[in-house]
Amino acid sequence: MAAVTLTNVVKRFGGFEVVHGANIDIADGEFVVFVGPSGCGKSTLLRMVAGLEDISGGKIAIGGKLVNDVEPADRGIAMVFQSYALYPHMTVEQNLSFGLRMNGNPKADTERRVKRAAEILRIDELMQRRPRQLSGGQRQRVAIGRAIVREPQVFLFDEPLSNLDAELRVQMRVEISRLHKELGVTMIYVTHDQTEAMTLADRIVVLKAGNVEQIGAPLDLYDDPANRFVAGFIGSPKMNFLSAKVVEISNSAAIVELVNHGGARLRKPLCEASPAVGAEVVLGVRPEHFFEAGEGDCDIPVKADVAEHLGSVSYVYANAGPEELIVEREASRQRASGDHFAVSIKAERALLFDKTGARIR
Amino acid sequence: MRTQNATAYRFLTPYLLIFAIFWVWPIISSFLISFQATRTVPWRFAPTFNWGRLIGDPAFYNALKNTLLILVIQVPVMISLAIVMAVLLNSPLLKARGLYRFAFFAPVVVGEVAYSAVFRLMFSLDFGIINKLLNSVGLPKVDWFSNVTPAMALIMIAVTWRWAGYNAIIILAGLQSIPDDVYEAATLDRVSRVKQFFHITLPLLKPVIVFCAVLSIIGTMQLFTEPFLITERGGPGGGTETLGLLLYRQGFRSLNFGYASAVAYTMAGLAIAITLVQLWLTREPK
Numbered sequence: 180m181a182a183v184t185l186t187n188v189v190k191r192f193g194g195f196e197v198v199h200g201a202n203i204d205i206a207d208g209e210f211v212v213f214v215g216p217s218g219c220g221k222s223t224l225l226r227m228v229a230g231l232e233d234i235s236g237g238k239i240a241i242g243g244k245l246v247n248d249v250e251p252a253d254r255g256i257a258m259v260f261q262s263y264a265l266y267p268h269m270t271v272e273q274n275l276s277f278g279l280r281m282n283g284n285p286k287a288d289t290e291r292r293v294k295r296a297a298e299i300l301r302i303d304e305l306m307q308r309r310p311r312q313l314s315g316g317q318r319q320r321v322a323i324g325r326a327i328v329r330e331p332q333v334f335l336f337d338e339p340l341s342n343l344d345a346e347l348r349v350q351m352r353v354e355i356s357r358l359h360k361e362l363g364v365t366m367i368y369v370t371h372d373q374t375e376a377m378t379l380a381d382r383i384v385v386l387k388a389g390n391v392e393q394i395g396a397p398l399d400l401y402d403d404p405a406n407r408f409v410a411g412f413i414g415s416p417k418m419n420f421l422s423a424k425v426v427e428i429s430n431s432a433a434i435v436e437l438v439n440h441g442g443a444r445l446r447k448p449l450c451e452a453s454p455a456v457g458a459e460v461v462l463g464v465r466p467e468h469f470f471e472a473g474e475g476d477c478d479i480p481v482k483a484d485v486a487e488h489l490g491s492v493s494y495v496y497a498n499a500g501p502e503e504l505i506v507e508r509e510a511s512r513q514r515a516s517g518d519h520f521a522v523s524i525k526a527e528r529a530l531l532f533d534k535t536g537a538r539i540r
Numbered sequence: 541m542r543t544q545n546a547t548a549y550r551f552l553t554p555y556l557l558i559f560a561i562f563w564v565w566p567i568i569s570s571f572l573i574s575f576q577a578t579r580t581v582p583w584r585f586a587p588t589f590n591w592g593r594l595i596g597d598p599a600f601y602n603a604l605k606n607t608l609l610i611l612v613i614q615v616p617v618m619i620s621l622a623i624v625m626a627v628l629l630n631s632p633l634l635k636a637r638g639l640y641r642f643a644f645f646a647p648v649v650v651g652e653v654a655y656s657a658v659f660r661l662m663f664s665l666d667f668g669i670i671n672k673l674l675n676s677v678g679l680p681k682v683d684w685f686s687n688v689t690p691a692m693a694l695i696m697i698a699v700t701w702r703w704a705g706y707n708a709i710i711i712l713a714g715l716q717s718i719p720d721d722v723y724e725a726a727t728l729d730r731v732s733r734v735k736q737f738f739h740i741t742l743p744l745l746k747p748v749i750v751f752c753a754v755l756s757i758i759g760t761m762q763l764f765t766e767p768f769l770i771t772e773r774g775g776p777g778g779g780t781e782t783l784g785l786l787l788y789r790q791g792f793r794s795l796n797f798g799y800a801s802a803v804a805y806t807m808a809g810l811a812i813a814i815t816l817v818q819l820w821l822t823r824e825p826k
Contacts, residue, residue, distance in 0.1 A: 231724050252730035264721035268743040278729025281739070325725070 181242030181255060181332035181365055182207045183228060189236030190223050190389075197223055198389045200237065205367065205382075210359050212368045214376040215386035215412070221369045222337055224386070228367060229258050229335050242332055257326035258335040261342065263318045265310040271321050272306040275328050289328075296327040299361065300354075316347045323358065336368040340375065352378055373413050377401070385409050407536035410463050416494060416505045420532075421462045425454050433531065433539070435460060437479060439500035445477040447526050451540040454533065461532045466494065466507035468528040475523030481506070483518040497522075574801035583798070590802040600803065602778055603786040606692070610763060610782070611814075614696040615756045619749060621700065622707035627737070629708065630715045641712075644705030656769035659698050660685075688779030691771045695780050698766045703759070707752045714748030715741070750822045754815050761811040764788065783807045 183205040190198040198220040205211045213221040226232040228239055230251030239246050246254050265274050275296055279289040297303045300320040310318055319339060326334055336355070340348045356379055359366050370376055376383045377397045385392040385400065385408070393405040397413075404410035410418045423445075427434040432448045445462065454460060472478045481497035481504060495506040495514045506522055514520065531539040549556075577586040594600050629640055647655065662668050663684040671681040684690045718741065726736050742749075764784035767774045773789075774781030781789075783803060791800030 229728065231727070250730075251728050256728070258725070258728055260721045260725065262719060262721055264719065264725040266722060266725075266740060268746075277739070278726075278731060281729065281731045281735050325729075329729070 182240075183333055183365060183367065184240045185224070185228070185237065186240075187237035188224065188227060188234060188239060190220065190227060190232065191235040196235075196389065198227075201386075201389075201391050203384055203391065203394065205365060208363050208365055210356075210366045210368065210379060210381045211384060212370060212376040212380035212382075213384045213386060214370055214373055215392075216371060218388075219386040220389040221371075221386050225258075225335055225337055225367060225369045228254075228333075229256055230254050231258075255332035256335055257329040257331035257333075258337065259319075259322045259326050259339045261338040263310070263322040263342075265318060265321055265325075267310050270307050270309055271302060271313070271324075274310070274321055275324050278325070279328060292328040292330065293324075296324040299327060299358065300324050315343050316351060319343065319351055320354075323355070327362070332364065334362075334364055334366040336366065338370055339368075341370070341372070348375075355379060374415060377413070383413070385412060387412075404530070404538065406538055407461060407463065407532040410530060410532070410538075414465055416466050416507065418463045418465050418530075419502075419504045421464065421499075421502060421504075423460050423462045423531075425456055425458045425460055428453055428456055433460075435462060435531070437462065437477070439502050440479040443477050443479050445524060445526055445529065447529060447531050449531075449540060454531075454539055459534050460539065461534075461536075462524075463530040463532060464524055464528065466505040468525070469504075469506045469508060469522040470525060471508075472521035472523050475525040475528075477526075478521045478523045480519065480521045483514050483516055483520070485516055486514045486518075488512060570801045571805060573797050574799075574805055576798045578798035579794075579796055590798045593799060594802050594806065599778070599781075599786060600783075600806075603774075603781050603783045603803075606767075606774075606780060607761060607763065607782045607784075609692065610696055610699070611757060611760045614699055615753060615760060617696070618700045618704045618756065619707060619753055621704045622711050622752065623742075623745070623749070625704060625708035626711035626715050627741075629712050641709065644708050646705070647702045648706045650702075652765045653769060655702065656698070656765065659694070659701075659770050663694055685771060686776050688776060691776060691780045695763075695766045695771060698770055699760070699763065703756065707756070710752055711745060711748055714745050718744050746822060750819065753818060757814050757818070758811050761807050761814075 183203075185201050185203040188198060188201040188203075189196065201220075201224060203211075213224060215221050223232060227234050228241075230246065230249065234247050241254055241256065266277060269277060272293060275293045276289050279292065297306060300323060302317065302320050302324060305313060305317055305321070310321070313321065322339070339355075340351050343351060352375060355366075355368075359379075368375075368379060380397055382394060383397055383400055384394045387408050393400060393409045395403075400409055400413045404413060407420065411420070421440070422438050423435040424438055425433050426436045426444065431450065431453075432446050433454055434444055434446050437443045437445070447462075479499055481499040483495045483497050484503070485496040487494040487496070492507055493512045493514070495508075497504045497506055504522075508522075533539055573583075574590050575585060575587045576583045577589045625644055628634065629637065629644070634640065663670050665671060665681060665683050665685070668684075670684075675681060682690050684694045722740060722744075723736060726740055731739070762784050763782045767780045767782050767785050768788070771780040774785045784807070787800050787803045787807070790796045790803060
């Protein structure tokens with residue numbers, strides 16, 4: 180087991196910088212998920228930790244030891260690839276033992292490690308099969324097994340579930356979580372799926388265009404996002420953003436007017452910043468934080484465009500002036516396309532962002 | 541459905557007719573000719589005449605020996621060389637990759653007569669650059685055209701020069717289909733580049749290598765141009781005569797079509813047999 184520390188890590192491809200000075204501290208035994216949209220640099224960051232990409236600047240330490248110039252095989256890590264990267268011509272058993280055999284590891288120890296990995300992942304019966312004879316989930320287990328036999332200090336996962344169907348993804352998610360508890364080792368997991376991030380992580384690192392936007396526990400990011408990007412990225416369906424304008428500052432609160440909703444006003448208490456009167460701001464409201472008309476501090480009329488009833492929950496995709504809103508309410512079960520109704524916003528459940536996307540607290 | 545099929549066959553009829561007349565019938569006809577004595581007029585049916593002669597003909601065994609010798613030496617050397625060339629072409633360190641690919645492939649598009657003439661010049665006893673190079677490093681001149689062993693070597697060098705690049709390009713396509721992350725996984729497993737080549741690259745290239753080998757075997761069994769043009773009709777003294785050349789000599793010099801047909805079917809049978817044995821030896825485990 181080992182802690183992983185990234186200090187001002189920079190990656191350039193030619194003259195193009197894709198990671199701009201990432202600072203991340205990962206504690207021993209922690210499960211950290213790097214999440215962000217395509218091209219945000221999350222896989223590049225992971226590959227730099229693995230040693231598969233050179234580091235253009237900064238430092239990476241594993242277990243307190245600087246590894247910038249250490250060969251991938253000597254970093255004490257094991258990696259599970261998106262495409263599984265199994266050796267197609269070898270059986271499952273040969274896939275698991277290949278690295279150990281090639282390095283002259285004693286036969287008895289190799290057999291012990293392979294047996295243990297097979298037991299942990301329940302793939303004992305697949306040992307003589309080849310990858311092409313396995314399902315996606317079984318291949319993924321073998322890929323994880325290959326990482327386990329290395330007995331690494333740190334596990335790296337590069338979007339390991341993205342090739343699986345929805346049901347299998349949920350199943351494997353649970354298995355990876357169980358594996359982390361069982362092995363207790365540090366795990367770094369890359370995904371673009373915020374649901375995977377929320378369900379697996381001890382802490383999430385949200386990345387955007389090569390910058391670390393926020394690091395925190397899943398619910399901290401959900402409840403208290405640092406900026407509009409994190410607020411929009413974490414949570415499904417995503418947060419609604421309503422254009423607003425500060426019309427008055429009084430008693431540590433900003434009175435904001437929702438510019439597309441007939442002058443509806445909301446008093447939002449602030450504890451830190453004090454925006455200027457007249458400043459353009461954005462009000463963020465999660466779909467489940469809309470209330471019945473009259474229950475909150477500010478009502479806005481909407482027209483249902485599409486209603487999705489999933490059983491346990493209903494989503495109404497509504498038009499409110501030029502803005503589209505997603506409303507998630509138990510009461511929405513009765514809504515149908517074309518319905519006119521009003522939703523209410525509670526100030527304590529709404530977040531305020533400035534024009535640049537930074538949070539106004 | 542039946543009406544649809546009938547319409548389809550009506551559209552296919554012109555092609556099928558041409559295919560039957562110019563492809564299927566010559567194959568059947570040449571097979572039937574191999575059972576006829578064709579040096580008498582009119583030809584007469586003599587089932588054992590050509591096939592019996594084939595079994596006891598020293599010229600046939602000489603041509604068979606030469607063809608098989610080229611096959612067992614040249615094909616493995618050429619395929620090995622093609623693998624090395626493909627690996628070099630696939631190297632990320634290589635600059636001007638497109639130029640090299642073109643250069644390796646170019647011999648195939650050069651006219652056979654032109655390339656044979658150039659090889660005759662290059663290997664000429666007194667004026668050839670090869671003998672000059674040998675001399676310059678203190679080695680004696682080699683008379684490539686008058687002695688059997690050098691002449692056979694010359695045929696093998698020429699065929700290898702012409703086809704190694706072609707095979708390298710096919711193998712390169714196979715190399716490029718191996719995903720990078722398989723090698724990355726091996727790198728993380730501390731598997732050296734050399735071990736990666738022997739334990740990952742070669743096994744994964746096996747289907748492509750088998751394909752190239754089968755093509756080369758079929759090509760070598762039909763080898764004609766090089767012994768005809770470079771070593772002057774299988775010279776010296778039949779030392780480089782191949783089955784293809786024997787067929788030509790019998791069919792188009794002696795006009796003994798029956799015997800030439802028997803030789804042709806023997807060549808085809810041998811190519812099929814060798815290919816089947818090779819496919820069986822290199823079959824994928826279940």
